[in-house]
Amino acid sequence: VQLQASGGGLVQAGGSLRLSCAGSGFTLGNFAFAWFRQAPGKEREGVACIASTDGSTDYADSVKGRFTVSLNNAKDTVYLQMNSLKPGDTAIYYCGADIWDECSIKGPYYYRHWGQGTLVTVSS
Numbered sequence: 001v002q003l004q005a006s007g008g009g010l011v012q013a014g015g016s017l018r019l020s021c022a023g024s025g026f027t028l029g030n031f032a033f034a035w036f037r038q039a040p041g042k043e044r045e046g047v048a049c050i051a052s053t054d055g056s057t058d059y060a061d062s063v064k065g066r067f068t069v070s071l072n073n074a075k076d077t078v079y080l081q082m083n084s085l086k087p088g089d090t091a092i093y094y095c096g097a098d099i100w101d102e103c104s105i106k107g108p109y110y111y112r113h114w115g116q117g118t119l120v121t122v123s124s
Contacts, residue, residue: 001025001113005095008118011085015122019080021095021115026076032103033078034111035069037091037120044094046105048080053101060105062088085122092117 007019019035034049048069050057057069068081078095096111104110 001097003095003097003113003115005093005115005118007080008093008120010121010123013086013122013124015085016081016083017085017120019082019093019095019118019120021078021080023076023078023097023113026097030099030101031075031097032100032111033069033071034096034103034105035078035080035093036096036105036108037089037093038117039091042091044108046107047093049103049105050078051101051103056102058103058105082120085120087122087124090120090122092119 003023005021030053032051035047036044037047038044048059050069052075066084070079094117095115097113098111
């Protein structure tokens, strides 16, 4: 499985960005996908996730109502629509994937496959 994240950039507070994570090599099993982020000096934290089985999602409290995670029809590309961005959202965003019926944002250990990360910078 390979994941390629894109869509990061510099945006002013209150603005929006859409991240994409294109995957390949999904042959068998139901996959769960997640977005994690890591700010300088901080641990990687879960932001949002989605399960390909039923489309169920989960979000960190800090992004609920502002971020939306979705999956394309082919179930090989996951998106993160980020609205009302805040300076505190500045981080490198990583997408992860693994064979699970349900997704989780409890910790990065839940996913074996990761993309390279894309930098999101929100200016005040």
